[in-house]
Structures are given as structure tokens and as C-alpha cells.
Amino acid sequence: MTQSNRSRARQQDRLRRTAQRAMWRSAFATLWSVIRRGAGGRPGAAVLLLVCASLLTGARMGGVADTGPSQHQVVLRVSPPSSLPQVARWIDVHHGTSYTLALQAGASRDAAGGYRFTFTTPAGDQLAASLPITKLPDGSYTQSTPVDTTTGALTCLKGILRVSKNSGGAQAIVYTLVTRFDQYAMVAYAHLVYALTRDEIGAAGVCSGLTGQGNEQALDMLSGCAASGCTSPVDTAGPTVTAFESSVVGAAKQGESPSWKQIYAGTSRVMTAQYGGDRFGTLIEQQAQKKGRIKSITPSHSSPQIQFDAAGQAYFAVTDSVELDKGAGNTSVVTVTSYYLLESGQWVFWFSMPVGA
Amino acid sequence: MKSLMEPIAHPRRFRLPVALAGNVFVFALILACCNPGPITSGHASVTICANDAARALDFPADACFSGTFHAVGQAQSLRIAAVDQNGSPLKQRQLNVTVSGANARAATVTTDGGGLATYTYTAATAGTDTIQVAVANDSASRTARPSVVHWITPQHLTHPIILVHGIREDAGDFAHQFNPGSVTDGDQASDAQEQTWTSLIEALKLVYDPASMEAFCYVDDPAWVTAPTACPAIETPTCDTTLPVGGALPNACASQSSIDLNAVMLAHVIKDLSDRNGGKKVTLLAYSMGTAIVRTLLAGCLTSLGSTDQQDCANSSQLVDNAFFLNGAQQGSWLLALKRGLDPATLAGNGIPDAVNSPFTSVLPLIAQGINSAVGDTLGFNLNNGAETDLMPQSANILAHNSVQPAATVNLYTFYGDIEIGMDVNFYVYTLPAVNTLPVGDLVMLAQDDDPLASPLWGGGSLCDNCGALVNGYHSNGRYHAWALTQRYIININGLAPLLSAPSATSALQGVIQSPVQHLNVSQPATQAPGSSIQLVDATGLAGAPTTDMPYEILLTLMHGDGLI
Numbered sequence: 001m002t003q004s005n006r007s008r009a010r011q012q013d014r015l016r017r018t019a020q021r022a023m024w025r026s027a028f029a030t031l032w033s034v035i036r037r038g039a040g041g042r043p044g045a046a047v048l049l050l051v052c053a054s055l056l057t058g059a060r061m062g063g064v065a066d067t068g069p070s071q072h073q074v075v076l077r078v079s080p081p082s083s084l085p086q087v088a089r090w091i092d093v094h095h096g097t098s099y100t101l102a103l104q105a106g107a108s109r110d111a112a113g114g115y116r117f118t119f120t121t122p123a124g125d126q127l128a129a130s131l132p133i134t135k136l137p138d139g140s141y142t143q144s145t146p147v148d149t150t151t152g153a154l155t156c157l158k159g160i161l162r163v164s165k166n167s168g169g170a171q172a173i174v175y176t177l178v179t180r181f182d183q184y185a186m187v188a189y190a191h192l193v194y195a196l197t198r199d200e201i202g203a204a205g206v207c208s209g210l211t212g213q214g215n216e217q218a219l220d221m222l223s224g225c226a227a228s229g230c231t232s233p234v235d236t237a238g239p240t241v242t243a244f245e246s247s248v249v250g251a252a253k254q255g256e257s258p259s260w261k262q263i264y265a266g267t268s269r270v271m272t273a274q275y276g277g278d279r280f281g282t283l284i285e286q287q288a289q290k291k292g293r294i295k296s297i298t299p300s301h302s303s304p305q306i307q308f309d310a311a312g313q314a315y316f317a318v319t320d321s322v323e324l325d326k327g328a329g330n331t332s333v334v335t336v337t338s339y340y341l342l343e344s345g346q347w348v349f350w351f352s353m354p355v356g357a
Numbered sequence: 358m359k360s361l362m363e364p365i366a367h368p369r370r371f372r373l374p375v376a377l378a379g380n381v382f383v384f385a386l387i388l389a390c391c392n393p394g395p396i397t398s399g400h401a402s403v404t405i406c407a408n409d410a411a412r413a414l415d416f417p418a419d420a421c422f423s424g425t426f427h428a429v430g431q432a433q434s435l436r437i438a439a440v441d442q443n444g445s446p447l448k449q450r451q452l453n454v455t456v457s458g459a460n461a462r463a464a465t466v467t468t469d470g471g472g473l474a475t476y477t478y479t480a481a482t483a484g485t486d487t488i489q490v491a492v493a494n495d496s497a498s499r500t501a502r503p504s505v506v507h508w509i510t511p512q513h514l515t516h517p518i519i520l521v522h523g524i525r526e527d528a529g530d531f532a533h534q535f536n537p538g539s540v541t542d543g544d545q546a547s548d549a550q551e552q553t554w555t556s557l558i559e560a561l562k563l564v565y566d567p568a569s570m571e572a573f574c575y576v577d578d579p580a581w582v583t584a585p586t587a588c589p590a591i592e593t594p595t596c597d598t599t600l601p602v603g604g605a606l607p608n609a610c611a612s613q614s615s616i617d618l619n620a621v622m623l624a625h626v627i628k629d630l631s632d633r634n635g636g637k638k639v640t641l642l643a644y645s646m647g648t649a650i651v652r653t654l655l656a657g658c659l660t661s662l663g664s665t666d667q668q669d670c671a672n673s674s675q676l677v678d679n680a681f682f683l684n685g686a687q688q689g690s691w692l693l694a695l696k697r698g699l700d701p702a703t704l705a706g707n708g709i710p711d712a713v714n715s716p717f718t719s720v721l722p723l724i725a726q727g728i729n730s731a732v733g734d735t736l737g738f739n740l741n742n743g744a745e746t747d748l749m750p751q752s753a754n755i756l757a758h759n760s761v762q763p764a765a766t767v768n769l770y771t772f773y774g775d776i777e778i779g780m781d782v783n784f785y786v787y788t789l790p791a792v793n794t795l796p797v798g799d800l801v802m803l804a805q806d807d808d809p810l811a812s813p814l815w816g817g818g819s820l821c822d823n824c825g826a827l828v829n830g831y832h833s834n835g836r837y838h839a840w841a842l843t844q845r846y847i848i849n850i851n852g853l854a855p856l857l858s859a860p861s862a863t864s865a866l867q868g869v870i871q872s873p874v875q876h877l878n879v880s881q882p883a884t885q886a887p888g889s890s891i892q893l894v895d896a897t898g899l900a901g902a903p904t905t906d907m908p909y910e911i912l913l914t915l916m917h918g919d920g921l922i
Contacts, residue, residue, distance in 0.1 A: 269719060280789070287788065312722070351851055353783060
């Protein structure tokens, strides 16, 4: 796992811990308030009731974050996709690489039975070729250049690298590729090593597996998998939403631009590449002034299914009731559908859409 | 509390209210019908269009646009429609017509029973008129978009001109417009949208002799079947004229043959036309794939295999004075790069935010599929054809012709679509405004790369060597001139949600696809007509205004070059 991925994972852990803390704080505050009123201010009875109630509440919550005293709790369970995408698409925003694989029946395979793939370098250059796919014992798949049965090393292949900029055109390369992706084609790992054919030393290095002598390029694409295995995004989907929404409510409660930085880190490139963290917070606060401050978010659909869009990206949608505090005791509830996107192997908030739009 | 039914239950008590109501009704009727005071038409609106007489010969029901070119001394009719705030026709209403410009005047017309009126006038002075109309005593009803008429002094000068159309088009549609008397467009009834560049052709015909204008036939042009007389006599077809036009069979006449074959044929047509017109130089007007053919010719047909082909192209290039590239394809189409299997999420090019780290990474595949579904499928790309092979960015043809400068004696004028998409994002109930824009050219060709020697991975349609930054959408350097037809659209990302499940679904992309500068729309009569929404900088300084329409700019450029103005 790269430094960036570790950082992102830590960020998500923080979101979960924040959500849990918020859940407990709000639960106990509510109960304390109720108990004080119900027990007529007698501390002994209040403590007894609090312990009983907290035990009951703890059993019911089952580790799912609560975002506010008045909020109905929903355990969000996200189910896996029902089928493979026609084109699987994985990106690694940290390395600036991407890997796509055509999987539609019939049309994806070349005459030799290989499946078409592309690997895009950080410069935007693309290798497009075909290789067979093999199922591994753990249910995941691999698409790799052939392994030499004698040495166990990867065999190099000739390929064409389409150069993005200027007049480079197509450049002949030799390459080795090793990839792994999960049973649903949601997360993947790819490692490409290549050298221009005219770089004889580099090309020899790629083909012998002894790199470092020429101008070989070694590129990683990490999108939820490493060489050794993958993390199931199905398991992390529900908790990510719960934690994210809890944090949104928490940040809204604080009502300051900086409090949105943590939220910003959990959004997709649609937002992080358009707005800096500070700008994001400022924009949200400006909107809160106009439209009302988010008081609670309650998912009303408890078991969304992960889907692939027509372009092969994994996403799921959650219907939320968003309660807005408009000041002076006025509140309103708006129902929106929020989309979450699997980006670089992590679920991130993508965008919302008003229900009925 | 008294019942509301009480008056009905007691008829005598009912008499007074009925009498009062009756009086009020009659009084109101008198006021409504007979009061001669000022009439408030509320939000009445008036629209005006200029009748295009040449197009009306073929498509009378589809021949009234925002403006037209017309000969000085001949009557021009303008059709006017007036409606009230409910969209109902304003009958028998007086309208004030105001003409400003070269032939300023004022007039009144009265609508008929359908709210329609016609205003006809004849100009004595060449130049541009802008015509506006309003309901009398209601200036707020004035036409939102005025009509524009370019009055041209008719001439009959010889300047050979060849129009080189785009992929899957029919030269018969253009030859017929050049010379309707001698060329019959055999399939015009089936599709009014086939006859494009109407205003430009009419403008040219007002000044130049149509006898020296030709529409180039591709070696597999549908015209070989639909209108054989449309093709220049020196040309010969290589397609099977017995097969259905545009069919999927390899030999069908479909305008999908290779660029190299057509460039060599074009060289012969240029030589022939110049010879027949006293050795005069030829101007080329090329659209879409036509520009790739012209670019190949002007590079010397480097990938042609015939023994004399390259020499023929080099020789004919010397006979060309101007080449107008209209939404060109000389660097190839990104839609074909997609068809080759490249990953659209990593689309790269001038002004496009960096591939994987772009804010558009997650929506680019959706946008690409949506555009491909709406525009690419209409173009009918088939990777097995010579045209598509050559129009693939970085194809052998493109790499070859972009390896050398175009022939040095040719003036190059490039017009290219520059659609830019911004994206608002909804965060629960909040809307965050678009910050970045995604330039997607004319949706078929990207708005890059000015460098004549560039062959970008995703192709492009611009061309202007060392021209510097655009100023108001225009830049130039010596013989190079280029206009970016920029249109910006802001969509909300949630408007793309329908594309998640179906690339052909109606989505927020619809407005972008309907842009007038979209590749397939830019050549349409309504888009090209004077007064349309496509306005560009007048580089000639002769239009009488800082901006003008595309056909007028082309006409003025030619006339200026010929010393006519």
C-alpha cells in the first residue's frame, strides 16, 4: 500500500471513529436529558436508568453511527453487483495511472482468446493490447503476460504505446504486465514494466526481469488491491456511508468552514479537483446560510446494490432524508439520492440528486 | 351562518344579486369591446425570419432563417409572426418594422388572421441591414433576435472554388446548390438536412460565377449513384454504383474511402478546374474529412503509392490560393480513438485538465459514451473503411501529412468548434458551482492542436502555426488564420445520472449535443444563416461590425483577396 493510500485509509478510519464518538455522545446526551426529566432530578435513579438504557441502546446500535438524537437509525448494508461490467475501469489517482479491461461476452476477445485492455501512464500514453484472463484459487482473476514455466518469470511481449502529446504517434515497446482483480471486477492491481524497443538495454532488462540498466519504466496501478490480494469494497461500502453522513452532520453543527475539510477528503475528484479544501468549506457554509444548515441525514433505503455505470465504474446510490435547520426553530426535510463512487479502491461521495428530479 | 344556497332557495332574494351581476357583466363587455384606449399586450412577442429564396426552391417549408444574402436591387421578403402572452396569434395587429444599417428605413405592417405578416423591401446599397419588429405601442414585444440581410452587389467573376465535403456526405447535395439548373439532387426529398452550407454557397454565387464552382466527389461518393452529373468530368468512381448508396458492403458508394485516394483525385480536379479557367488559382472549402483530404494534398500525398501521385499533389498544391478548413479533421477524431479502445477517462489535450486527476475523470467515460451515442453513431463510423482508418488519430495518413508544413503558397483559414463544459456538483441539498471547464471541441474533433506538425493521441481540428493566444476567439500569423467557435455550457453532474444506466439516455448532455457549433450542426442552414448565434470576429475589418457570421467572413476574405473590396 502506498503512502497516499495509507493516508486515505487513515482518513476513513478517522471518519469511522468520529462517527462512533458522535453516536455515543449524542445517545448519552439524549438519554441523560430524558432521564433527568423522567427521574425528577434524582441522580441515583438517573444513573440506574442511564446504565440500563445504554446497554439496550448499545445492543441495538451494533456499531452503526448515529448522527443525531432524533434520527432514525438504519443499518446500511450494501450488496455486491449482480454481474461483471462490460468494461471494467480502475484508476489510481495517486499514481496517475488507469487500467481498463473489456469483459463483454464475445466482443472483448481477440482471435487468440485474449481480452482487450488498456494501461494509461501518468503522461496519458496508452498501451492497448489483449491478454488472456486466469481465475485464481481465491476467486479473483489475473491478466498477465505469460509465465515462463521453466524460470517462473514473466515473459515479455511486443506492444504499441500510443503517445499522448505532440507527434510521438505510436512507439514500439516490450513489456511485462501482471494484474489481479476481484471476483466482481471492482478493485484491481496492475504492474506494468516496459521499455522502448529501440532502447536495447532497457528492452533486454524488461525481458530478462533484470531491470535498472536501461530506461525501463515500472508503473503501478493500485485501486483497492495490492500484488498479494484485494480488499472487498462490498464490506466497506455501508460503514463508509454511515461514517460520512455522520461527519457531515457533525461538521454542519460546528458551522465553520474548516470543519468541512474532513468531509472534503471523503469526496470524489469531481469535488477535490475543482475546489481546494478551504474553498469547499466556504462554499458549503455559504449554501448553509442560504438554504439552511444540515441537521440530520437519514438513509431511507437500507440495502442498495452496487452497480456498474455504462462506462464500468462501480457505484451505489442511497436515498437520504436531509433535515435542514432554517433558523428560528424552522426545519424542513428534503429527500435526495446520494451517489457513492469507488475511486482508487475507496468509496467516496460522488454527488446528490433531488428525488423526483 | 347563512347557507350559501339560501338565495336559490328563496327566488325573490335572488333577483337583486342577479341584476347586479348582469350589469357588471354588460359593463365589462362594453369596456372590453369598445374602449379605444391603449391596448396592453402583456408579454406579446414577435419573431422574424428572412426567406431564403434559393433554398425555397427545394424546401419551401424550411427556408426561413435568421438572415440571408441577397442581391442589391432585388426584393427580399421577411416573415413575421406575432403572438400574445399565451402564444395565441395576434390578429389584425399593427407592427412597426425598423431597418437599420446600410438601407435604414421604417415601415408598418398588419398581421393577418393567423398573426402573420410579410415585409418586403428592396435595397439600393450593398451592406448589412438589421431588421427588428415590435407590436405598435408595445416596445417590449420587439424581436429578441433581429433578422440580418447582407446585400451584395451581384457580380459574375471567375474564381474557381471546390467544396470538399465530409465523411458519408453526398457531393450531389452541393453541386445541386451550385448549379441547380444542371444538377438534380436525386435524393433531396428524403432529407432536407443533407443540403448544408446553404448561406455560404449563396453568398459565393452572388459574386462569383457558379460555372467555376464544383463539388468534389469522393472516389466512392453517393453522387455516383444519386447524381452522376454532379461529379467533375475528370473524376471516375471506384465504387460499385449498382449497390445501394451508403450500404455496408465494402464497394458501396458511401464516401468512406481512404483519404489518400481522394487527395490524389482532388489533385486532378484542381488541375482540371484551373486549366478550364485560364490557369486561375483555386480556393478549397473543406469540411470535416474534407479537410484531411485537403491537408494530405497540401502535404504532397506522402503516403500515396502511385508513381506520379505525389508529384500530381505537389503540382496541384501550387494551384491553390486559399484553403478554408471548416470543423476540420486533419488530426483525426477522438471518437475514433475511443472506438480503437482507448480509455476516455484519460482523455488528454490542450486545455483538458490532467487525465486521471481531472475533476472530469469519473464523468468523462459517461460523456464520451453519451456523445458517441448521439453523434458518433449518426456519423456511422466503421473501422473497416479506409476513411475511418485514416481519420484515426495518429494514423499513418495523419502522421505523414502532419510531418510537413502545408504548401507555402496557400492561405489557411480554420474555423473549429470549441464547446466547453462546466460542471456544478450537488452536495446533498447544496449546489457547488463549476470551477473548471472541459473543452470537447465540436464533440467530434477536439479544439486542438494549432501546430501544423502535431498529431495528438486524441486528434483535433485546429490549425494556426505560432499564432499566439486567441483574442476574442481569433488569432493569426501570416498566412494562418483561425477562429474558435466557443460555446460554454454549465451542467449539473446529477443531470448525467441517466447515462449511468444507458449511454443513449436523455441527459443534461442534450443541450451540449444541440449546440450550434457541434460538428453535425455547424453546417446546417439555420446555424450558418446571417444573424444566427454563431458570431465571430471580423478579421477583414470590412463587415461593418466587430463580429459577423461565418459565411460573410469567408466571402469578405475572398473578395478582399480578389481586390473587390
